Amino acid sequence: MIRLRDVCYVRLGTRDLAGATRYATEILGLEIGERSGEAVYFRSDQREHTLCYVDGDPAEQAVAFEVDTRDELDAAAALLESIGHPVHLGTAAEAEQRKVRAFVAFRDPTGNRIELAWRPATGGRRYHGTRDAGITGFSHVGLCTTDAARDERFWTTVCNARVSDRIGDAPLLRIDEIHHKIALFPTDRAGIQHINHQVASTDDVQRSYHFIRERGIPVVFGPGKHPTSSARFLYFEGPDGMVFEYSSGVRSIADELLYRERQFEFGPKGFCEWGARPDIREFHD
Numbered sequence: 001m002i003r004l005r006d007v008c009y010v011r012l013g014t015r016d017l018a019g020a021t022r023y024a025t026e027i028l029g030l031e032i033g034e035r036s037g038e039a040v041y042f043r044s045d046q047r048e049h050t051l052c053y054v055d056g057d058p059a060e061q062a063v064a065f066e067v068d069t070r071d072e073l074d075a076a077a078a079l080l081e082s083i084g085h086p087v088h089l090g091t092a093a094e095a096e097q098r099k100v101r102a103f104v105a106f107r108d109p110t111g112n113r114i115e116l117a118w119r120p121a122t123g124g125r126r127y128h129g130t131r132d133a134g135i136t137g138f139s140h141v142g143l144c145t146t147d148a149a150r151d152e153r154f155w156t157t158v159c160n161a162r163v164s165d166r167i168g169d170a171p172l173l174r175i176d177e178i179h180h181k182i183a184l185f186p187t188d189r190a191g192i193q194h195i196n197h198q199v200a201s202t203d204d205v206q207r208s209y210h211f212i213r214e215r216g217i218p219v220v221f222g223p224g225k226h227p228t229s230s231a232r233f234l235y236f237e238g239p240d241g242m243v244f245e246y247s248s249g250v251r252s253i254a255d256e257l258l259y260r261e262r263q264f265e266f267g268p269k270g271f272c273e274w275g276a277r278p279d280i281r282e283f284h285d
């Protein structure tokens with residue numbers, strides 16, 4: 001079993017690196033950690049980077065998860081190969097580009113590119129956002145799935161994910177005490193469906209709602225409250241059709257023995273306790 005320690009970073013291709021950089025800083029509130037010729041690295045917390053925009057095809061997207069040891073990384077690569085997921089062992093240059101000591105890349109059953117990272121760099125300075133969005137850190141991703149039951153099996157049997165709740169057949173998966181680090185969204189494509197940053201309070205969610213609307217950025221869901229994780233949320237559009245989310249107050253599942261996953265309806269009542277309706281393709285039947 002592959003023990004995922006935490007979600008680590010997202011890499012996104014874009015044809016407009018300058019525009020994506022402007023968005024990531026001025027709208028999202030991330031801090032530029034570093035610029036290289038064809039990539040810009042963004043910080044959202046104590047880590048050296050949690051988002052990287054790379055000059056290239058927007059279909060090129062990857063999400064990375066940290067593993068604890070080199071042995072675990074090698075064992076994960078062998079396991080994935082043995083069950084039919086070809087693994088790419090990152091070169092030294094590729095590891096450098098990701099600010100990790102080593103990594104392997106593979107595709108999940110839907111075709112999402114997943115990277116396993118060993119020893120990602122921690123920043124020497126504290127994160128300081130470009131604007132006061134209240135961001136406390138990169139926290140989770142929504143991943144597209146073309147078969148929710150099959151992908152749930154992959155994440156929970158090949159990896160250490162556990163189901164926290166299900167919305168219809170779509171599981172919200174945890175790898176630590178946080179309610180979810182991966183949310184699977186049934187659809188007909190591969191890709192990252194949304195990228196979540198936690199913010200300090202509901203006030204930050206509300207403040208950003210007005211900030212984002214005033215700048216003509218489409219809000220696609222919220223403000224609202226997820227009945228599953230209790231998080232207050234706001235989803236809005238980013239570059240290349242990516243959806244970004246701020247949320248606050250996600251529940252922790254401290255006692256694994258006492259917790260039991262719950263079933264929610266795949267529809268407005270399952271997505272929002274306050275009555276907000278999503279304007280997001282993957283949230284519709």
Ligand SMILES: [Fe+2]
Pocket residue numbers: 140141142183194196245
């Ligand atoms: Fe989310």
